[in-house]
Amino acid sequence: xxxxxxxxxxxxxxxxxxxxxxxxxxxxxxxxxxxxxxxxxxxxxxxxxxxxxxxxxxxxxxxxxxxxxxxxxxxxxxxxxxxxxxxxxxxxxxxxxxxxxxxxxxxxxxxxxxxxxxxxxxxxxxxxxxxxxxxxxxxxxxxxxxxxxxxxxxxxxxxxxxxxxxxxxxxxxxxxxxxxxxxxxxxxxxxxxxxxxxxxxxxxxxxxxxxxxxxxxxxxxxxxxxxxxxxxxxxxxxxxxxxxxxxxxxxxxxxxxxxxxxxxxxxxxxxxxxxxxxxxxxxxxxxxxxxxxxxxxxxxxxxxxxxxxxxxxxxxxxxxxxxxxxxxxxxxxxxxxxxxxxxxxxxxxxxxxxxxxxxxxxxxxxxxxxxxxxxxxxxxxxx
Amino acid sequence: xxxxxxxxxxxxxxxxxxxxxxxxxxxxxxxxxxxxxxxxxxxxxxxxxxxxxxxxxxxxxxxxxxxxxxxxxxxxxxxxxxxxxxxxxxxxxxxxxxxxxxxxxxxxxxxxxxxxxxxxxxxxxxxxxxxxxxxxxxxxxxxxxxxxxxxxxxxxxxxxxxxxxxxxxxxxxxxxxxxxxxxxxxxxxxxxxxxxxxxxxxxxxxxxxxxxxxxxxxxxxxxxxxxxxxxxxxxxxxxxxxxxxxxxxxxxxxxxxxxxxxxxxxxxxxxxxxxxxxxxxxxxxxxxxxxxxxxxxxxxxxxxxxxxxxxxxxxxxxxxxxxxxxxxx
Numbered sequence: 001x002x003x004x005x006x007x008x009x010x011x012x013x014x015x016x017x018x019x020x021x022x023x024x025x026x027x028x029x030x031x032x033x034x035x036x037x038x039x040x041x042x043x044x045x046x047x048x049x050x051x052x053x054x055x056x057x058x059x060x061x062x063x064x065x066x067x068x069x070x071x072x073x074x075x076x077x078x079x080x081x082x083x084x085x086x087x088x089x090x091x092x093x094x095x096x097x098x099x100x101x102x103x104x105x106x107x108x109x110x111x112x113x114x115x116x117x118x119x120x121x122x123x124x125x126x127x128x129x130x131x132x133x134x135x136x137x138x139x140x141x142x143x144x145x146x147x148x149x150x151x152x153x154x155x156x157x158x159x160x161x162x163x164x165x166x167x168x169x170x171x172x173x174x175x176x177x178x179x180x181x182x183x184x185x186x187x188x189x190x191x192x193x194x195x196x197x198x199x200x201x202x203x204x205x206x207x208x209x210x211x212x213x214x215x216x217x218x219x220x221x222x223x224x225x226x227x228x229x230x231x232x233x234x235x236x237x238x239x240x241x242x243x244x245x246x247x248x249x250x251x252x253x254x255x256x257x258x259x260x261x262x263x264x265x266x267x268x269x270x271x272x273x274x275x276x277x278x279x280x281x282x283x284x285x286x287x288x289x290x291x292x293x294x295x296x297x298x299x300x301x302x303x304x305x306x307x308x309x310x311x312x313x314x315x316x317x318x319x320x321x322x323x324x325x326x327x328x329x330x331x332x333x334x335x336x337x338x339x340x341x342x343x344x345x346x347x348x349x350x351x352x353x354x355x356x357x358x359x360x361x362x363x364x365x366x367x368x369x370x371x372x373x374x375x376x377x378x379x380x381x382x383x
Numbered sequence: 384x385x386x387x388x389x390x391x392x393x394x395x396x397x398x399x400x401x402x403x404x405x406x407x408x409x410x411x412x413x414x415x416x417x418x419x420x421x422x423x424x425x426x427x428x429x430x431x432x433x434x435x436x437x438x439x440x441x442x443x444x445x446x447x448x449x450x451x452x453x454x455x456x457x458x459x460x461x462x463x464x465x466x467x468x469x470x471x472x473x474x475x476x477x478x479x480x481x482x483x484x485x486x487x488x489x490x491x492x493x494x495x496x497x498x499x500x501x502x503x504x505x506x507x508x509x510x511x512x513x514x515x516x517x518x519x520x521x522x523x524x525x526x527x528x529x530x531x532x533x534x535x536x537x538x539x540x541x542x543x544x545x546x547x548x549x550x551x552x553x554x555x556x557x558x559x560x561x562x563x564x565x566x567x568x569x570x571x572x573x574x575x576x577x578x579x580x581x582x583x584x585x586x587x588x589x590x591x592x593x594x595x596x597x598x599x600x601x602x603x604x605x606x607x608x609x610x611x612x613x614x615x616x617x618x619x620x621x622x623x624x625x626x627x628x629x630x631x632x633x634x635x636x637x638x639x640x641x642x643x644x645x646x647x648x649x650x651x652x653x654x655x656x657x658x659x660x661x662x663x664x665x666x667x668x669x670x671x672x673x674x675x676x677x678x679x680x681x682x683x684x685x686x687x688x689x690x691x692x693x694x695x696x697x698x699x700x701x702x703x704x705x706x707x708x709x710x711x712x
Binding site: 362 | 397398401402405409410523526527529530531532534535536538539541542543645646647649650653654657658668669672675680684687688689691692695
């Protein structure tokens, strides 16, 4: 059989999952919405900003928007296209993974080093009223932290989602808040994955005392309602509620489900012949775990992680809502809802729009999770 | 069964130990406490401290002792039922918690019961009509409900039906009207029920979604079993097959998953009670965190964790009771 024929008849595990996943319209559209949300989050500074994108005045062309970008905005702006590029050229990567992996690390390191020395210019002025022979303003010409003269204005053409108690534009805050919510969901769940897979994997592979210890620990953690533990942790360690701290707390309190899952999968898989075969061929424990057991448990892990991202986003918005979230100027969806709690008698838009955004995000993640669950279900193999 | 129960109870001891250790460490390792002792609390953040309070802090945290000694001292006090006194009003923590327990138990309890009553028929219907339009719309509606944050629903419900610019049907805040104390018993009860409708709705729909998912899966599982085929083969009506044969077996796992809902319900209660200003345990937790009332935070965390642990035990026992096949021997 030549290579081409092989391509036609052979469908890899990932390809089969993808085919099942893509056949489910809920899951497919959920994924599309998530991708769209990430693009919006990456482009937020260009969608809502008080600075012009291009400004021509006195015969000089300037781009006032760029000096004001925060490091995290640069990160979104640079890493999302980088991830897309890596995704599209993934086939080439598999030929020489080492070199390509190193070059990606190099690019990331370069970006981080440059960003470490980059200080954004905090320019409180805006380009809305400043005269210019030509200017291109973002669609929503307000910055998320800019207070305006008209507080509590209901949705209108000027402010499509209304304004809050200090006259900040809700649409601008929501666009920039998308970044907070999405990155918290992603990073918090990555931390949970790291802890959950490590502990669950060790327990499932080595069994014995490690297993007993990990299981007790999971049981103890599960006795504390997640939000309660997070609230206590945040209130006790409140140095400043920065984003990474909140990510870490959410991640470190939501790994138990994953650990249980990985432990179960590892227990099941390690009783099968293939890990023993690998061991007989001289593979060490680490190699058996990472190269043989983990790839086989990846499907269920991915499903659980997807649902985990949704719940991390929900937890973050609950925290901000209760006033334990990000520091004041950082916009987040929960933060707008916190404002809504105080003025709910008349300002419905403060609750409606961020609520809708959270709803759409969480629903998309849940649809993707559900679609993945159906796709990795071994009972589907016959199809 | 008895041997199993005894073994299960013994297995709880290390977990209980771990719960107390984690609660203790969380407060002991917190970098905020030494900062408080150094006088970082200012009038501005509401944590100004008199010399007396500082003494109290040092005494409470046993900071002059080594962590291990301090832990066992604290554990000894807890085992004697002494959760020390609140910083805010110097009343015993246990008293402050018990007086608020009733309200939280009643709203979470009714939320749980209502969600079961609604979720099981919905889940069963979806399973019976698998793949049809009704199944897909139920799935969609359930996902929609599941994805609306409870606090968001609470805010919009308050705005649209309770005292906002639209309908003014239900009271907005609190557990009772101002004049609740002078009402007759029936008027009081009615007033209480009116005040509880919105909080209970907000707490219900989250668990409703997950329970109905579970019942759908569980029912689908039961419908695929051989005994259902046998029942159909011997000519029973579809109604009998579903109600008597499939449903009864599907109910076993559904009944026991109520414990999975409990941590979520308690988390929900913290949010819902703070929105509707209900004087329950969740609000106490929130207020204590805000006021830095560490004895109350520790006491509440410990009690909630133990309640959750006991409910896990209950689920295990219940499982053995409802399913005669499980013997655990």
